Every structure is written in structure tokens, then in C-alpha cells.
Amino acid sequence: xxxxxxxxxxxxxxxxxxxxxxxxxxxxxxxxxxxxxxxxxxxxxxxxxxxxxxxxxxxxxxxxxxxxxxx
Amino acid sequence: xxxxxxxxxxxxxxxxxxxxxxxxxxxxxxxxxxxxxxxxxxxxxxxxxxxxxxxxxxxxxxxxxxxxxxxxxxxxxxxxxxxxxxxxxxxxxxxxxxxxxxxxxxxxxxxxxxxxxxxxxxxxxxxxxxxxxxxxxxxxxxxxxxxxxxxxxxxxxxxxxxxxxxxxxxxxxxxxxxxxxxxxxxxxxxxxxxxxxxxxxxxxxxxxxxxxxxxxxxxxxxxxxxxx
Numbered sequence: 001x002x003x004x005x006x007x008x009x010x011x012x013x014x015x016x017x018x019x020x021x022x023x024x025x026x027x028x029x030x031x032x033x034x035x036x037x038x039x040x041x042x043x044x045x046x047x048x049x050x051x052x053x054x055x056x057x058x059x060x061x062x063x064x065x066x067x068x069x070x071x
Numbered sequence: 072x073x074x075x076x077x078x079x080x081x082x083x084x085x086x087x088x089x090x091x092x093x094x095x096x097x098x099x100x101x102x103x104x105x106x107x108x109x110x111x112x113x114x115x116x117x118x119x120x121x122x123x124x125x126x127x128x129x130x131x132x133x134x135x136x137x138x139x140x141x142x143x144x145x146x147x148x149x150x151x152x153x154x155x156x157x158x159x160x161x162x163x164x165x166x167x168x169x170x171x172x173x174x175x176x177x178x179x180x181x182x183x184x185x186x187x188x189x190x191x192x193x194x195x196x197x198x199x200x201x202x203x204x205x206x207x208x209x210x211x212x213x214x215x216x217x218x219x220x221x222x223x224x225x226x227x228x229x230x231x232x233x234x235x236x237x238x239x240x241x242x243x244x245x246x247x248x249x250x251x252x253x254x255x256x257x258x259x260x261x262x263x264x265x266x267x268x269x270x271x272x273x274x275x276x277x278x279x280x281x282x283x284x285x286x287x288x289x290x291x292x293x294x295x296x297x298x299x
Contacts, residue, residue, distance in 0.1 A: 031299050041297040 004064040025050035130172035138263040147259035226282035233275030
């Protein structure tokens, strides 16, 4: 999929762990891990909103489109 | 409540399916059972020597489908009505022919008989595999595991087996027809093929379509699960 999830980059910048973020956005660590590793098929606006609020960033900082990664 | 109703519906449908399958199997053997029973009764009636018994038993029997040569409005046979001793015009669609024990089958018939035997063996295997696959599918659905790769494969196998049963039936009918054409020629009648309804073919295709719907459902389920 040409959509890259840069959640791990943003988490490293904000120096926040997966467990801590999952508690703050009220998502299970397993689901957040699926999102972080790029295995997720879709993301809800409510989830994106919560992550952006906690990481103080824009959706574009987390999601990136790369055409060369097209299947 | 809704879940309870669905569970009950699945249970009722499963019982109905098993009953229908048992009826299908029993009814296909009922003809053979009648012959066995009559033969047993005949054997009990009066003691005869082994030679006489061997002579009385036909080498093999064949069923021959017939069609009046001049169409279905023709009644080429006559039957005596014992009620008023009148002769009635009649036609027959199926006769059972007993062949003597020393009947010499032509080579082509021997080959076709062998092919027919192979087909019947395949049919027998399907009769065993089909209920096993169906039972596993029903058990899985009863455990609320519906959209699963194994269930889709089972459904596909059931669909393919139903279509195979139909094909086997058609092939068997054609082989019988060819053998009868080689062996018999009945006055005023021509040999015809036995009727093979397409119900199993339609059912098989419907089950295959259902398998594709299940497959689509599985994709949707995995997408739903991977939506964070």
C-alpha cells in the first residue's frame, strides 16, 4: 500500500512509548501496534484526531503517500 | 435474543438437511432392498437344489429406458385388465431385463461396464465425503465461527462435489444408454436415455456462489478488524 504510517517516527520525536500513547488515546496496545507497523487497512477519524491531539501534530505528520510503493 | 433465534434456525436447518440426505441415501437403496427381500422369501418357500437355485438367479440385470418409436402418443403394448377382461393399450418407459449367467458380453460392453463401475465408486466416495464436509461446516457455524477460510474451502468442496454428482449421473446415464443400444432392440420401441434432472447442478452452482459470498464476507471482516 502506498500509504506509509510514520507513527513510530512521531512517537520517537515526542519520546512517548506505545503503552503510554495507547493509554492516552484509549486504544489497546495491540491495535496501536497494528497501526504503527503499517498492517492497518483503515484508520477512523476519531482515532486520528486522538493521536494528533496527544502527539501535537498534523495528520500529514503521521500519514504519508508514496507512489513508488504501489502494489 | 436475535442470536438465540439464529442458533435455533441453524439447528433446525441442519436437522432438516441431515434428514433429507438420509432419505436420499435410503431411497436409492430401497429398490435393492425389495429385490433382496423377495429373493429371501422365495428361498424360504420351498427347498430346491443348488443347481436349480443357480439357474433361477440371473447373471445380471439391466434397466432399459424405452420410448415408443412413433412418439409419446403411441401405445404399442397391450395389457389384460383382469377387472373386466378387456385388453388395454399401454406403453412402458422402463423395463428390467434379466441376462442369463452365461451371457457373453461384447468387448465394448465390458469396457463400458468397467467405466460405469469406476463412476459408481467415485459416486460412493462422494456420498461419504459430502456429509462429513457438511457436518464440519454446520459444527463450525454453530460455534459462531462463520467467516473463516476453512468454511469457505468446505463450502467450495461441497459445491464442486454436488456438480460432480450431477456429472457422474449424466455420464452413468449415457453409458447405460450406449450399453442398452448395443445389447437390445425392442419392437415398437426405441432405447432412450434416463432422465437426469439438473437440480444437483443448480444446487452446486448456488453453493459455489455462496462460497464466493462467504469469501467476500471474510475480506470485509478482516478489513473491519484492521480498521483502527
